Amino acid sequence: MNRMLALLKALLINSLGISVIRTKARTDKLAYLKLIALGALIIAGLAPTIWLYAKMLIQGYDLLAPIEQQGALLVLGIVLVSTMIFFFGIFYVINYFYFARDAQNVLALPLSGWQVLGARFSLVLVYEYLTQLPFLLPPLIVFGLKSGAPLAYWLYACLGFFLVPLLPLSLATIPTLIIMRFANLGRRKDLFKILGGIIVLILAIGYQLFIQRTGINNMDALLIQNLLTEQNGVIKMISRVFPSAQYLALALISAEKITGLLNMLTFTALSGLALALTWLIGDRLYFKGLVGSSETTARRKVITSSDYSKMSRVAPAWLSYCRKEILLLFRVPTYFMNCVLTNLLVPVFLIIPFLFQPQDEKAIPWAELIAQPGLQTILMAVIVGAVIFLSGSNAVASTSLSREGREFYISKYIPLSYRQQVLAKLLSAYILAISGTILILIGAIIIMPLDLTQIFTIFIVCLTAIAPVTEAGILIDIFRPKLDWDNEQKAVKQNFNVIISILFSILLGGSVIFIVIRWIDSPTMAAAFMITCFSLVALVLYNLLMTKGIEQYRKIEG
Amino acid sequence: MIEIIGVSKSYNRGAVKAVDNVSINIRNGEIFGFLGPNGAGKTTLIKMIAGILNADEGTIKINGMDIKENPLEAKMQFGFVPDDPNIFSRLTGLEYLNFMADVYKVPAATRLGLMQTLLQRFEIAAAAGDLIQSYSHGMKQKIVVIGALLHTPPVWILDEPMTGLDPRSSFDLKKMMREHADAGNTVFFSTHVLDVAEKVCDRLAIINKGRVILSGSMQEIHTQLGAKQSLERLFLEITENE
Numbered sequence: 033m034n035r036m037l038a039l040l041k042a043l044l045i046n047s048l049g050i051s052v053i054r055t056k057a058r059t060d061k062l063a064y065l066k067l068i069a070l071g072a073l074i075i076a077g078l079a080p081t082i083w084l085y086a087k088m089l090i091q092g093y094d095l096l097a098p099i100e101q102q103g104a105l106l107v108l109g110i111v112l113v114s115t116m117i118f119f120f121g122i123f124y125v126i127n128y129f130y131f132a133r134d135a136q137n138v139l140a141l142p143l144s145g146w147q148v149l150g151a152r153f154s155l156v157l158v159y160e161y162l163t164q165l166p167f168l169l170p171p172l173i174v175f176g177l178k179s180g181a182p183l184a185y186w187l188y189a190c191l192g193f194f195l196v197p198l199l200p201l202s203l204a205t206i207p208t209l210i211i212m213r214f215a216n217l218g219r220r221k222d223l224f225k226i227l228g229g230i231i232v233l234i235l236a237i238g239y240q241l242f243i244q245r246t247g248i249n250n251m252d253a254l255l256i257q258n259l260l261t262e263q264n265g266v267i268k269m270i271s272r273v274f275p276s277a278q279y280l281a282l283a284l285i286s287a288e289k290i291t292g293l294l295n296m297l298t299f300t301a302l303s304g305l306a307l308a309l310t311w312l313i314g315d316r317l318y319f320k321g322l323v324g325s326s327e328t329t330a331r332r333k334v335i336t337s338s339d340y341s342k343m344s345r346v347a348p349a350w351l352s353y354c355r356k357e358i359l360l361l362f363r364v365p366t367y368f369m370n371c372v373l374t375n376l377l378v379p380v381f382l383i384i385p386f387l388f389q390p391q392d393e394k395a396i397p398w399a400e401l402i403a404q405p406g407l408q409t410i411l412m413a414v415i416v417g418a419v420i421f422l423s424g425s426n427a428v429a430s431t432s433l434s435r436e437g438r439e440f441y442i443s444k445y446i447p448l449s450y451r452q453q454v455l456a457k458l459l460s461a462y463i464l465a466i467s468g469t470i471l472i473l474i475g476a477i478i479i480m481p482l483d484l485t486q487i488f489t490i491f492i493v494c495l496t497a498i499a500p501v502t503e504a505g506i507l508i509d510i511f512r513p514k515l516d517w518d519n520e521q522k523a524v525k526q527n528f529n530v531i532i533s534i535l536f537s538i539l540l541g542g543s544v545i546f547i548v549i550r551w552i553d554s555p556t557m558a559a560a561f562m563i564t565c566f567s568l569v570a571l572v573l574y575n576l577l578m579t580k581g582i583e584q585y586r587k588i589e590g
Numbered sequence: 591m592i593e594i595i596g597v598s599k600s601y602n603r604g605a606v607k608a609v610d611n612v613s614i615n616i617r618n619g620e621i622f623g624f625l626g627p628n629g630a631g632k633t634t635l636i637k638m639i640a641g642i643l644n645a646d647e648g649t650i651k652i653n654g655m656d657i658k659e660n661p662l663e664a665k666m667q668f669g670f671v672p673d674d675p676n677i678f679s680r681l682t683g684l685e686y687l688n689f690m691a692d693v694y695k696v697p698a699a700t701r702l703g704l705m706q707t708l709l710q711r712f713e714i715a716a717a718a719g720d721l722i723q724s725y726s727h728g729m730k731q732k733i734v735v736i737g738a739l740l741h742t743p744p745v746w747i748l749d750e751p752m753t754g755l756d757p758r759s760s761f762d763l764k765k766m767m768r769e770h771a772d773a774g775n776t777v778f779f780s781t782h783v784l785d786v787a788e789k790v791c792d793r794l795a796i797i798n799k800g801r802v803i804l805s806g807s808m809q810e811i812h813t814q815l816g817a818k819q820s821l822e823r824l825f826l827e828i829t830e831n832e
């Protein structure tokens with residue numbers, strides 16, 4: 033146990049960058065202050081949203097209390113957080129258990145499987161606690177205060193807060209452990225790791241779909257009536273998504289009764305069981321999946337002259353540089369998962385709820401909507417908004433320098449001008465953004481009966497819309513590149529530039545779309561307006577990139 | 591030819607002075623060695639020559655081209671081998687070489703033959719189609735060396751090139767350095783091994799804590815030191831006083 037804790041401590045210090053912050057506090061006061069200011073800014077930025085959330089919860093409580101369903105607030109919070117943890121958990125586990133560059137180093141330490149797994153699991157758990165804090169704390173506090181809950185409630189709430197992630201995280205870890213154990217058998221490790229990751233995600237989506245079909249969508253009037261008349265019926269319904277959630281909710285609601293205690297014990301036991309199972313399975317499978325996951329295919333086959341000439345086609349320097357960018361995006365598993373796959377998966381996630389809607393008369397009458405110019409304009413704006421958000425959040429442009437890390441020195445000494453390097457990076461990010469755009473458009477075409485002109489117009493608008501977003505992403509990364517990392521994770525997942533880029537895309541997309549929805553009725557006018565706006569911003573940012581951006585790029589040292 | 595005139599560089603806003611007012615002139619047709627203990631400032635100076643770091647003060651010219659004023663022309667003049675071969679590990683050896691050839695504008699006609707010759711000479715032809723990730727340290731070093739030589743640069747800049755190479759390749763590389771210099775070109779390399787410096791260089795500079803303490807041909811250095819003190823003794827003293 034002690035050794036596991038020692039490892040956990042090392043992992044925590046390393047991954048939260050505590051030593052770096054400490055050194056900065058001592059040597060570079062300004063950078064330290066900047067860091068603190070940034071943290072304060074994030075909290076200040078989140079505060080209004082959390083306040084809104086709390087207000088909604090208070091209103092919801094007042095609304096639900098008369099029909100004795102106020103417990104739904106709690107279960108909603110718990111289910112929401114559990115689902116979130118489950119999905120984030122899959123990413124976290126794949127990334128921290130297997131893809132981290134230091135993952136294999138522990139193999140050389142005299143530790144057993146469960147110790148290492150336990151430390152890594154706890155590390156992910158810490159991240160999950162941070163993630164769930166703003167979502168779970170408000171409903172717990174609102175319910176407790178509004179209902180004048182007894183002491184037992186607060187005790188259960190505290191305990192519950194720490195227990196909540198255990199079950200969903202275990203549910204995310206166990207299949208990952210199993211799949212990665214077998215994914216690593218092959219010779220093309222990177223490929224199998226990526227495939228393994230995709231399979232886990234597909235299973236997760238499948239599970240959600242299954243729940244969606246059997247659960248909420250299939251309810252009819254009678255069921256709803258039953259739910260509302262039965263006390264805490266809503267709890268039972270919502271918690272179908274995460275069945276264990278209802279035990280904690282029921283424990284909290286009837287905290288003062290003996291049933292509350294029983295439910296709490298059940299929840300604790302379930303969570304404990306899940307944890308034990310994960311560690312047991314992890315002890316057997318984790319190392320086997322990890323061993324040799326750095327071995328790569330080495331055919332060591334003599335290459336013939338025809339191979340040479342096939343593989344050595346001459347290309348202009350900038351094109352070769354752009355090709356390198358894209359090759360690495362696809363070949364480094366972490367980059368693939370976080371940059372390319374999100375690009376492909378987000379559209380799929382957006383489409384699924386529409387595809388699996390109940391096929392009855394209550395379905396959305398798309399044809400009628402599109403027939404009205406005003407609504408068609410809104411639909412168009414929404415699609416463009418989705419494209420902007422996707423290209424802002426796919427982390428290709430906003431990590432394009434950071435991804436090079438310690439290899440950045442290569443970009444500094446090769447005789448390719450910084451201008452061309454930046455343009456090549458821009459091009460590679462633009463190509464990926466276009467692929468995401470096309471997927472979203474395909475999704476839109478599947479859902480709504482758009483005609484050819486409409487599709488074409490939207491496509492053109494999107495092409496201009498993604499330009500300023502990718503340009504901004506690269507500018508952001510030029511001004512605060514994160515080059516000193518030992519783990520590819522840190523370049524993309526723990527890179528604040530991605531968040532800045534998302535904020536920019538929300539600001540840009542949001543303001544343009546707001547104007548369109550508020551004041552423009554004709555689709556043609558809207559398209560013309562959007563194209564003009566985005567082109568202008570793109571032009572301004574391009575100029576900025578080519579002057580200030582290049583100047584800054586020159587200053588960065590490898 | 592490399593001209594280094596009054597170059598200084600410090601890290602952490604002046605807290606660490608890594609290179610302190612260094613001036614060296616490296617002529618055509620010679621192998622110039624840069625000898626110093628770990629942390630002396632060798633890598634820092636070499637990175638400034640290559641344009642990876644910006645010098646705080648001073649000028650650096652490669653074959654007359656200023657690395658600050660004319661970066662692209664200056665960069666075409668040299669081939670660079672870093673001390674730590676951190677390179678795109680998810681490319682295959684061939685993909686990497688091809689990337690380098692494209693970047694340095696090596697025509698199709700010459701690149702194939704040269705790649706094959708060099709890959710065979712360093713005995714990694716069989717691994718060229720595999721990901722660099724699967725290479726050993728020495729193999730990475732070799733592929734970087736080959737990548738740096740594809741455009742037949744007049745100036746070679748090598749940071750601790752022998753570290754990690756097996757004796758055979760190390761011998762080969764030294765031989766190639768000799769041939770290159772004898773053909774009228776320039777070779778500049780750093781090392782912390784006195785033996786290597788003594789055997790290979792035409793001239794050398796000894797650097798410690800960012801300053802050049804001695805420079806010249808082996809003979810000149812021995813006369814400067816006087817008959818009593820050997821170079822080895824001096825070098826040991828420098829290292830001990832760390």
Ligand SMILES: Nc1ncnc2c1ncn2[C@@H]1O[C@H](COP(=O)(O)OP(=O)(O)O)[C@@H](O)[C@H]1O
Nearest residue numbers: 601602606608627628629630631632633634635
């Ligand atoms: N990125 C850096 N940040 C701060 N100090 C550095 C950095 N790189 C090198 N140094 C310091 O500069 C000095 C010279 O280092 P270096 O040029 O790498 O020496 P050498 O290559 O001769 O071993 C050392 O004191 C080292 O600690």
Ligand SMILES: [Mg+2]
Nearest residue numbers: 632633634673
């Ligand atoms: Mg060095």
